[in-house]
Amino acid sequence: MSDETSPEPTGPTFDELGLSAGVLEAIKELGYETPSAIQAATIPTLLEGRDVVGLAQTGTGKTAAFALPILSNIDPYETKRPQALVLAPTRELAIQVCEAFERYASNLPGIRFLPIYGGSAYGPQLTALKRGVHVVVGTPGRIMDHLDKGTLDLSELRFLVLDEADEMLSMGFAEDIETILASTPEEKQVALFSATMPRQIKALTGQYLRNPKEVQVKSKTATAANITQRYLMVSYPQKLDALTRILEVENFEAMIVFARTKSETDTLAEKLRARGYAAAAINGDIAQNQREKTVNQLKDGSLDILVATDVAARGLDVERISHVVNYDLPTDVESYVHRIGRTGRAGRSGDSISFVTPRERWLLKAIEKHTRSTPAEMQLPSVDEVNATRLNRFDEGITAALAEKDRISFFRDVVAHYVTEFDVPELEVAAALAALLHGDEPLLLEERPEPARRQRTDRPERGDRGDRPRESGRSRISDQPLATYRINVGKRHRVEPRQIVGAIANEGGLRRADFGNISIRPDFSLVELPAELAPETWAALEHTRISGKLIELQADRGASGARSGGPRGRRDEGRDDRRENRDDAPKKERKPRHK
Secondary structure, eight states, rough: EEEEEEEEEEEOOOGGGGOOHHHHHHHHTTTTOOOHHHHHHHHHHHHHHOEEEEEETTSSSSSHHHHHHHHHHTTTTTTTSSSSEEEOEEEOHHEEEEHHHHHHTTTTTTEEEEEEOSSHHHHHHHHHHHOOSSSSEEEEEHHHHHHHTTTTOOOOOOEEEEEEEEHHHHHOOHHHHHHHTTSSSOEEEEEEESOOHHHHHHHHHHHHHHEEEEEEEOOOOSTTTTTTEEEEOOOGGGGGHHHHHHHSSSSEEEEEEOOSSSHHHHHHHHHHHTTOOOOEETTTOOHHHHHHHHHHHHHHHHHOOOOOOHHTTTOOOTEEEEEEEEOOOOSSHHHHHHHHSSSSGGOOOOOEEEEOOOHHHHHHHHHEEEEEEEEOOOOOOOOOHEEEEEEOHHHHHHHHHHOHHHHHHHHHHHHHHHHHHTOOOOHHHHHHHHHHHHHHHHOOOOOOOOOOSSSSSSSOOOTTTTSOTTTOOOOOOOOOOEEEESSOOOOOGGHHHHHHHHHHHHHHOGGGGGGGOOEEOOEEEEEEEEEOOOOOHHHHTTEETTTTOOOOOOEOOGGGGGGGGOOOHHHHHHHHHHHHHHSSOOOOOOOOOOO
């Protein structure tokens, strides 16, 4: 494997990279001017037909780096079977990549695209595959399902892309990826993109790529330099007031506000709507069609604020997002990097603001160390600053109305009639009209007295409990009740907790905070998850695989589930559970229990 470390692009334009005329026309219409470092180094290599390993952080333009050369080489009339397959770790990223392909192919008639991911109906996917598609973008689990059913034919595949390969491996898709690779023709071009180069990635490249060129884009920090990072020290009860003040003072176009739990996203979005903001929530409980509708509203400007969980917002790429607010600071640094990466995409500038409670200072230090950057501390916008902003907007509203001369001419006559009829000064009438228009809500914010300080400082604030991970390395944030579930993979399948969390969270729309203890046994594992799993989650997890094996999720009925709450008897069920796990004991047949 040859090495090439690429600096930031200094010269080449897209015209010089060898792309087809239709692709060049599309990217110029999109406003692309100069290729990013990963694009400048990767596109010519892929156009030559050589395999590539691209090492770059998220947000560096990897999608265009592989999509543009693929589209330049696809012939829509050669075959109706897939010519290109892109594997992505999450459904959000799969949707984003497929949408990018469609944008880049706007001047290439006849090319069809299909996203395939868990949580979406099989019917439309089967119909599209029968009709014929040229580019398939999907998650490994759902691609495996189609291969098992014989509904996806990869016999004429020419291009294979592994996007965010390290993320897919960390989520337990290693065996699925190898099975998929083995189902593709030997003569094909492979591109692998990853932020890091762990041992498993090296093994994959050595086995499945032919003399690949390695392109590495080095950066001094793990976060983009064009994202301004700030933080605000705030107690939990002050968060909503702090967010409201920031929304009033910050000049933002669109914003994602990250919360830890699904219930918090719904609650916070509702509170923001009550304050007059165009806000909506997306989380794992939101149906896919509703999610897509919400994202489209964010894109077209009918929605300004998206309140989201980590998993639900993964892969979002909306140009209007100028700000990201970490309403709840994530407990792992990688989530922080991915969150703030939703803004400042493709060279645009962006802002991130993180709310940090006093007991989360250690998290802030961890973020600084990992990202090699130092977010600047900001102060809560004062009452005077908020009021100055409100008055400026009031002035701007009057100025804009005065510019509409035809519209105000009628009202000028109405006011003149009132002034003459009731002998009231025009200034008083204007003030009365302003008060009538503004309603009962006061125009200016009033200073509130400081709340009395709490006497005790040794007890976590509400919302802070569990912020620091336990010794097991897991962090329990969600306050919803848990129950114990059984999955059909264990030590002999060589699974690790991170693989269980990654696969279940991705396919089931859950968040890491929704997980409690994980106990890996020889032939199965016990996982604490929310006691009330949504029907959509059950349906999505029905086809979930870890290490190539269906997990067959079911509620656990053994003694291990007794500690998760509820009046479960330890004696009889515990005896059964111990008996089941003895190698020399007869096995009881256990039937899945569905909710």
